Amino acid sequence: MTNHPRTTAIALATALLLAGCSFIPTYERPAAPVPANYATTDAAAPGAATAAPWQDYFAEPRLRQLIEVALANNRDLRVAVLNIEQARATFQVRRADQYPGVGLAANASRAPAAGSGDLTNSFSVGLAVSAWEIDFFGRIASLKEQALAQYLATEEGRNAAQVSLVAAVANGWLNLLADEELLDLSRQTLASREESIRLTKMRLDAGVASELDFRQAESLTQAARATLAQQQRQRALDENALALLLGQALPDDIRASLTGSRLAAAPAMAQLPAGLPSELLTRRPDIRQAEQQLIAANANIGAARAAFFPRISLTAQAGTASGELSGLFKSGSWGFTIAPSLLLPIFDAGRNQANLESAQAGRSIAVAQYEKAIQTAFREVSDALAGQATLGEQAQAQQLQAQAEAARLQLSDLRYRNGVSSYLDLLDAQRSLFTAQQAVVQVKLAQLQNQVALYKALGGGAPETTAGNPS
Template sequence: MLTLKIITLSSLLILQGCTSLAPQYQRPALPVPQQFSVGQNALVTARGINDSGWHNFFTDPLLKSYISEALQHNPDLRMATLKVAEARSQYKITDADRYPQLNGATDGTYSGPLKGNAATSRQYSAGLDISYDLDFFGRLKNLSEADRQSYFASQQAQRAVHILLVASVTQSYYSQRLAFQQLQVARETLINYQQSYSFVEKQLLTGSTTLLALEQAKGLIATTQAEVAKREGELAQANHALWLVLGRSSALAENNSQSIEHLDEVQLPPRLSSTILLQRPDIAEAEHLMMAADANIGAARAAFFPSISLTGDITGSSTNLSSLFNAASGMWNFIPKIDVPLFNAGRNKANLSLAEVRQQQTIVTYEQRIQTAFKEVADQLSLKDSYRAQLLAQEAYLTSLQVSLQRATALYAHGAVSYIDVLDAERNLFATRQAILDLKYARQINEVNLFTALGGGWVE
């Protein structure tokens, strides 16, 4: 008989663990083209980058130290970590309801008259209470699954914060490096203009030039001094932005000559499938939320069916502690209970409708995130070749300007051209040097943005 009871109970446990009224999850089709247009200069060799790929992607040691520091102290990342812990605890709480609950209790009662010599009576009791919901229709199972998927979604949200923080620190750092190098170019140009002024001044003493040329040289010095002051302000602002993202004061030393070129390119195959977007944390988070919504539908459907619970207890009572646990003083109770929903003013139907609407919302959110992600990656890919071509052209133009300035200076020294030709060459050279710095910065930020848009890198 005992064996039959054990077999029956085991069968019930297996049965209630296999039933679920949740819809079978199906990943929606990607609402974007199947492949990205990588461009003519795509690299055939692919370099995989995982969640911690920034260690290999960024080669500047100072930048890497800044990223590590931000990851340790950033409050947004700490909050995301705490939300993961919160979701994990919530899942454990919900999942615990699926299993039998066993509680023990003891008490003692003492009673006697207010008057008289009657002895005080004593009554002791101890027992075990057990309760268990037979989850035949998967309500508890689906509630647990919904919280489990929410926990997974919180992990992806934490990963998204991690990636965005790495990108933010990197952009702030390269903005600071850009401001520093632009200031250096302005200062070097000012020195050159001051030397040109001295040269024109000597020529004026010998009668080889005019006061107009000297005033033109002086004006160029004044405008460049204004440019230096402007770049100094921009460097101070870039320092403040970096301090903010790091949470401390971390100004770079003036003699730090680290360039803005210490960043590898994101290397991609000639054909990049749009399914690569599925590894982005925001899209993975949306997918887990879709799964959680499916589980909530299953729980709402199960509410239409009867719920079966088993409760029982074993208690012993005695006037003496020594005989409390004797079999003669014990009793047992077993109470099976079935609750059948008959009328609740449409509550169950409304709950199911609400769960279905929320599931549709998660699908829309998922599709929107994929479309946004596709645009972000496509935009950055389209800029890669553009920046490369612009930089090559500007560098060739810079070489030509340097030759033009040398020739204009030599011709002016012999009186063959006016000083305005020298001024034009110097102004164009200065502007082009600044433009090249801007392009290098834009190209590197493009790589950082692509690194971020691919979910912290891409894995082949």
């Protein structure tokens, strides 16, 4: 059995159309430009990095409520979600370019006939395909792959924004707890110093203390009052910053529950094994986002290369035509036309070459950005592990120092009342104790926020896979 030549030609053209070809360079993931292990061994050694959804990592019920509010109302996260919708629509536009667009065409004309010069009418109605590019060389397919990678990059961008938002809300909440504790400490210190200045005034009136002692006590009291005002201002600023993350004001029940809060009472966060730096490539959404952008830049090179080859377009129309409007749709008026066209670039003043060079430079930029994302992630994890290894010891030492300063204050007060030491020694002990107590709160805050930083640096609870086909 032999094939008809026309059938063979049609089959060959269909095979070429379906198979096509691609000039996209073979993608190879760049090597991670970081060491194979973290510098700190104690925290990094056990286990592989595992996903920890924020609901499991943050045990504080009030903090969980705030995170849920932020995920629902935060405007930055909302913009990230809308960026996904925009990228999905762009991908669908590129995908639609691979298929012919069919429309209803109607034409009417009146022109002089050739030779006689008599005016003649022409009417036609039918379905038309206008300038459909047959993608033999993969230019449109390359643009579609680029749009798909950009869509996946925006999805990873949303995941990264969510992890950052969760960490920011947790840090904001810890800041408020620390503010409340520092405010209570400042109020207690101010009350103690006001009592001290009252007693010093009584001793001055009785001729037991000097005016110098009174002025020193007064100065220390005003310093405590100034510190209290500063911390009240910082408390308001931290609440405003948290409200911006939430997208609304702090709920009244949570604001009321903050009174008397202590960092030490905050529930412990789950332990996270750091694993190996190579695991960051799949755990960190910002790294996955950078890789998708690299894939998009790689696909753009394919489109730029295909521009050097001919573009084959097809225009077709099928319908009815007649010299009289009443003759449309009658027998013998039906027909069709097919008009393929080919455009081969010969001279374009270097435009196609410049586009190719721009695409190649764009891929080099994307490679550098991808490598920078990996290096940044490695540093953030390393910093968090370093803090984890040392902040615990610092917090313990700070607590012991505060206890020593409290004992020193008692001894200084006893020595002053017995006339063994000067009032200046007592004031110095009061200042040192207040400073040490503040440092205890600040180091505890740093320790808790370092745990949040480790959660964020390891990719948080973001999923390891991106969205599916955006069709």
